[in-house]
Amino acid sequence: MKEREHFGSRAAVIMALAGSAIGLGNIWRFPYMVGEHGGAAFIIVYLAASLFLALPIFFAESIIGRSGGSNTYGSMQKLAPGTGWKWLGLLTIISPIIILSYYSVVGGWSVEYLFKALAFDFSGSDARIEGFFGRFISSVWEPIIAHTVFIGAVAGVVLGGVKKGIEKFTKITMPLLFFLILVLVVYSLLLPGAGEGVRYLVKPDFSKLDVQAVAAAMGQAFFSLSLGVGTVLTYASYMKADENIFASGLGTAAADLFFAVLAGFAIMPAVFAAGIAPGAGPGLVFETLPYIFNHMSLWASWVGALVAIVFFFTILVAALTSAISIMEVGVAYLAEEKGRSRKKAVLEITLFAWVVGVLCSLSFGPLAGVQLLGNSIFDFLDKLCSNWLLPLGGLLFTLFVGWKMSKASVREEFTNKGKRNTRVFGLVYFLMRFVAPIGIVIVFFTNLLL
Numbered sequence: 001m002k003e004r005e006h007f008g009s010r011a012a013v014i015m016a017l018a019g020s021a022i023g024l025g026n027i028w029r030f031p032y033m034v035g036e037h038g039g040a041a042f043i044i045v046y047l048a049a050s051l052f053l054a055l056p057i058f059f060a061e062s063i064i065g066r067s068g069g070s071n072t073y074g075s076m077q078k079l080a081p082g083t084g085w086k087w088l089g090l091l092t093i094i095s096p097i098i099i100l101s102y103y104s105v106v107g108g109w110s111v112e113y114l115f116k117a118l119a120f121d122f123s124g125s126d127a128r129i130e131g132f133f134g135r136f137i138s139s140v141w142e143p144i145i146a147h148t149v150f151i152g153a154v155a156g157v158v159l160g161g162v163k164k165g166i167e168k169f170t171k172i173t174m175p176l177l178f179f180l181i182l183v184l185v186v187y188s189l190l191l192p193g194a195g196e197g198v199r200y201l202v203k204p205d206f207s208k209l210d211v212q213a214v215a216a217a218m219g220q221a222f223f224s225l226s227l228g229v230g231t232v233l234t235y236a237s238y239m240k241a242d243e244n245i246f247a248s249g250l251g252t253a254a255a256d257l258f259f260a261v262l263a264g265f266a267i268m269p270a271v272f273a274a275g276i277a278p279g280a281g282p283g284l285v286f287e288t289l290p291y292i293f294n295h296m297s298l299w300a301s302w303v304g305a306l307v308a309i310v311f312f313f314t315i316l317v318a319a320l321t322s323a324i325s326i327m328e329v330g331v332a333y334l335a336e337e338k339g340r341s342r343k344k345a346v347l348e349i350t351l352f353a354w355v356v357g358v359l360c361s362l363s364f365g366p367l368a369g370v371q372l373l374g375n376s377i378f379d380f381l382d383k384l385c386s387n388w389l390l391p392l393g394g395l396l397f398t399l400f401v402g403w404k405m406s407k408a409s410v411r412e413e414f415t416n417k418g419k420r421n422t423r424v425f426g427l428v429y430f431l432m433r434f435v436a437p438i439g440i441v442i443v444f445f446t447n448l449l450l
């Protein structure tokens, strides 16, 4: 068998993991979730869910991936041969295909919007902007073509492999992303009336915080940290043996949270400055921002047009690095377990996800009438993944590490054979064994029953 590839350095590991974590979840999903569930109150619950539920799962996945040294299925198989745990590996081939499919549809929207911004289509008359989002997503071909372009670009990078594809791409794009989002925050905060948005982000309104909001916060934490589908596990399997699992987990979570908050500060002040309702749902970013860029140009109208380009470029790049990590989970599985060449594996996953993505895309138009448990195909798959499959996958991963693997081997992996992080190990182990699983189960049940 060919030798497995590894990330070249600590920086490369963090960039790749942060590249996976930071994506549409931060820029598109987080702001509208905050808007729907009561602003700062939601952020507080989200922070708690990230720290106590999501981060322990991040460590659990890293431990399985690095000690298993293989894709999700192969790692489980190696650490617990002949047991039913390997089926968990299979779950993580299904979830990535589903996520990739609808993720790529939204990625496609950002492709379309970037082109529109580049053509200065968002400046000038409001008539062109008004209703554009609705018209665009409900049409048949344009969003499908955009989805195809997006998933094609993802496939292109994944085809390049771990070092020449993923590592190279994320190392260039991640620092750029932080720079761009900072530019956007500064611009947004300078808009007249921005203070209202800032207040919304820092002043909690607990009256909107119901069980659904708590479940949504947990789902968002899992989605944003790329957990429960084997992404972190697969990337961790490309870490070198002396890499620090605790440090890379903390670094990734910090970068992800920081970016989500920055995205909130880039978007909410602008939304409020334009007098738009923050609870606009999935269309928030795409529907309201072009309008805002057109109206709220500081200094001169071309500045707004330029900021629109920067904004949609940022979303696109963030989406690409995440989608790449989702695709890699399935590709690693097919290549290592089913003996496919990398090329064939990429092709197969791309095709599957493309087809499901087309259905998702059409669910805003011709297939709008198709309802699954009261949701459109797109919403159904998004909720299925974020609120159920990801936390479920995470729950099983952490149970595996906390209760199936021996404490000694978990300790050895986490502390690099007793060389580092020995003092936090007890706490992390406790979180992985008790706090995270119990917390996830409680949220599951209350969400089911109420």
Ligand code: PHE
Binding pocket: 020, 021, 022, 023, 024, 025, 026, 099, 222, 223, 224, 225, 226, 227, 229, 231, 322, 323, 325, 326
């Ligand atoms: N974390 C990514 C984002 O925030 C999405 C993602 C989910 C990536 C699951 C990988 C696995 O956009």
